[in-house]
Amino acid sequence: MTREEIVMVLFDLFRRAGYDAVSIADISAATGLGKSSLYHHFPGGKPDMAGAVADFASGLMRVKVFDMLTGDGALPQKLRDMAAFVSEMYGGGGAPCLISSMMISPTAGPKAIDTVRSIMTEWINALGQALRAQGLPADEAKQRATAALVEIQGGLVVARATGDITIFETALKSAIARLHV
């Protein structure tokens, strides 16, 4: 089992139950690896795992979303790609956001917390750049990018709280629609 495969399991565990609720024994059971194997891959223990998951999520978003948004291409296609990836990442509205789950866990260490929180800022910046590329003024681009993230994240929270995942898909569609120039 490669380290990245372990990290993907950790990603799912941490975002679903929160960093503190997941024990090394849980991770051992979920991966099928013994505790010592886990400490071999992550010498720093649980905080090390938190950092690896945060880096993984950050890298994934950069490759799949940020680079795509700031690269060449038409805005409508960029927005479609972002919506498709985001919907899959959040399980159509049923899977929690890692940022939200890890933000409240100081025991995960400041590095991991800073990394996950920075994902949100980078996301807004990348989206803002895609809008500026369409000729939108910088301030309006930032406002609209922020509003989109607000709608996406809020849709996820409300969908999961109410148990109605259609709320997420509706919010995501609405957020995308408002982004078209």
Add this chain to the structure above:
Amino acid sequence: MTREEIVMVLFDLFRRAGYDAVSIADISAATGLGKSSLYHHFPGGKPDMAGAVADFASGLMRVKVFDMLTGDGALPQKLRDMAAFVSEMYGGGGAPCLISSMMISPTAGPKAIDTVRSIMTEWINALGQALRAQGLPADEAKQRATAALVEIQGGLVVARATGDITIFETALKSAIARLHV
């Protein structure tokens, strides 16, 4: 120290760090009470505390928001009152939502989880009823109420992740503005 005072401390601890990250020792330190005193007030232990906090939050929202929204009064004033209370409750965008923090903690017990999650549904319903009282069709009232909660909750998440609490106040104002009939 009365039980409700303890619950208010628990409310703050649980929403800020999450249920699992808060130990009985933490609670003892925050309240100044010994462990045995805490178990005297909450014989069921930590899950009992989670249930009490969930009930407290549910009752607080009912008294301060739901009853107000579904009672007599003009819509603009209702919305102003809701905005003022919500902004204070969420620390102007700096304090996490208990619902979000407790939703991901299965160890808190199903009762507490169900209670906090139901707050979101009741909130949407109360807001929808206030809109229907202004003559809005039921389906549109529900859609707009849901959209408002999406914007409020999303504003809180994005504000806390980015560290820019003005995002929350902007989202809250926007949500309220969209609710006026």
Add this chain to the structure above:
DNA sequence: GTCTATATAATGATAGAC
């Protein structure tokens, strides 16, 4: 109703063999 002292289980983490 609060305290001190303690029981018991689970936690994160390590040692050393293979």
Add this chain to the structure above:
DNA sequence: GTCTATCATTATATAGAC
């Protein structure tokens, strides 16, 4: 790189005095 066995610590929870 993974395992078994184990350590030290912390967790939840309880007993019993006051």
